[in-house]
Amino acid sequence: MRVLLVEDDAPVAAGIEAGLALSDFVVDTVSTVDGARGALSAIDYDAVVLDRRLPDGEGLTLLQQWRRAGVATPVLMLTARDAVASRVEGLQGGADDYLVKPFDLDELTARLQALLRRSAGQVDCSLRHGRLALDPVARSVMLDGVPVALVRRELMLLEALIRARGRILSADQLKDRLYGIDDEIESNALNVHIYQLRRKLGREAIETVRGIGYRLGPLSADRPCQGDTPS
Secondary structure, eight states, X not given: XXXXXXXXXHHHHHHHHHHHHTTTOEEEXXXXXXXXXXXXXXXXXXXXXXXXXXXXXXXXXHHHHHHHTTOOOOEEEEESOOOHHHHHHHHHTTOSEEEESSOOHHHHXXXXXXXXXXXXXXXXXXXXXXXXXXXXXXXXXXXTTEEEOOOHHHHHHHHHHHHTTTOXXXXXXXXXXXXXXXXXXXXXXXXXXXXXXXXXXXXXXXXXXXXXXXXXXOOOSOOOOTXXXXX
């Protein structure tokens, strides 16, 4: 999942980036209100981690502007203020969750994962599609109750497709969920990941909708085929 981090303290930002990367989050970091405004207008993020105090303004003011504009992206707000009144103000201003500095990176990750579950209407931790179950916390996949070994990008791609709930995602939308702004992307990288998922889950695991994009297939009872070719 792709997260926008708005944090002007470079060491704190680096620590958050590293911690979230361990759970396969793709993190884009900006340090100002203007940077956050531009990033969110350009990219469809799954969540935002927003510091309250920024060099060019208040994170809470920015959040209130987003909510008035109809931006529903889940936001976890960070602050050094520990007063109850401050936390209440942030939640009433549109934050979905609140975390006071200093915080534990594991707690930040867990809160983000819970926030994403709530936004998707999930009750338990696992994402399910027919015979397939993906646990975003354990970073594990089961097909018919049997573990399936996926590398990082394959797992991220599968998670994006499951969360889409049958919607068709374009190649650009999928790349947005797999790669950050500064990542170098080879021209055939997405096709390779799709090929590997089909090989491991079955040739019908991912449907190609010609001229539009991809969606998760029905995952029929056919066994995975080792002879598929990329498409």
